[in-house]
Amino acid sequence: MIGTIAFAVSGVIAAKEKEMDLFGAIVLGCTTAVGGGMVRDLILGKTPPLMFTQPVYTEVAFGTSILSFYLEKKHGKISAENLTTLLYIADSVGLGIFAVVGSLAAFDAGYEKNLFLCTFVGTLTGIGGGLLRDMLSAELPLIMRKRVYGLAAVFGALTFSLLMEWHYEEDVAMFSGCCATALIRFLAIYYHWNLPSFKDK
Structure with missing residues (x-):
C-alpha cells in the first residue's frame, strides 16, 4: 500500500510539471x-488483473491522486528543483516496493526456480507504472535517460529473488530488496550517477 501511495504521488507531481487538470492528475x-x-x-x-479483482489498490491510488492534487493546489508553492527532488524520492520508494512485490508474485505463481523470470517480472512491476506515466506525459521515460532507474529495479528484484532462493525469511528478503533499490536510487540522485549515453562526449 505504501508503494501505491508513493507512486500515485509521483504521478500527480508529474502532472503538476505538465500543468494538467484534475482528470490528468488522476490518470497519471x-x-x-x-x-x-x-x-x-x-x-x-x-x-x-488484480487492480480489477481487488480494486482497493486502484481506489487508494484514486483517492491519493485527488488529495495530492488539492493539497498541492492549496499549499504547494514548490520550486521546480524541489518538485523534481520530491518526484525522485516518491519514485524511489515506490520503485523499491513494487520491484520486490512483483518478484514475490512470480514466486507465489510457482516460478521460484526461474530466477530470470522472477527478476524480470519484479523489474517490470517496478518500472512499468513510471514508464506509462512518462509516456502519457510526453516525456522520454526516466528509465532510459537518468539516475540508473531501471538498473536499481533490476538490482532490488535480483536481491530479493536470490535471498528467497537461498531460503532467507520472506520479510528479510523483501526488506533487503526494497532497501537495495532505494539506496541505489538515492545515491544516484545525490551523486548524479548516470549510465553512459549517446549524449556523453
Whole structure:
C-alpha cells in the first residue's frame, strides 16, 4: 500500500510539471500506481488483473491522486528543483516496493526456480507504472535517460529473488530488496550517477 501511495504521488507531481487538470492528475496517479502491477499480472497469466479483482489498490491510488492534487493546489508553492527532488524520492520508494512485490508474485505463481523470470517480472512491476506515466506525459521515460532507474529495479528484484532462493525469511528478503533499490536510487540522485549515453562526449 505504501508503494501505491508513493507512486500515485509521483504521478500527480508529474502532472503538476505538465500543468494538467484534475482528470490528468488522476490518470497519471492511478496509471503510475497500478500500471506496473497490471503488466505483471498479464505476464503471469492472471486475468483479470488484480487492480480489477481487488480494486482497493486502484481506489487508494484514486483517492491519493485527488488529495495530492488539492493539497498541492492549496499549499504547494514548490520550486521546480524541489518538485523534481520530491518526484525522485516518491519514485524511489515506490520503485523499491513494487520491484520486490512483483518478484514475490512470480514466486507465489510457482516460478521460484526461474530466477530470470522472477527478476524480470519484479523489474517490470517496478518500472512499468513510471514508464506509462512518462509516456502519457510526453516525456522520454526516466528509465532510459537518468539516475540508473531501471538498473536499481533490476538490482532490488535480483536481491530479493536470490535471498528467497537461498531460503532467507520472506520479510528479510523483501526488506533487503526494497532497501537495495532505494539506496541505489538515492545515491544516484545525490551523486548524479548516470549510465553512459549517446549524449556523453
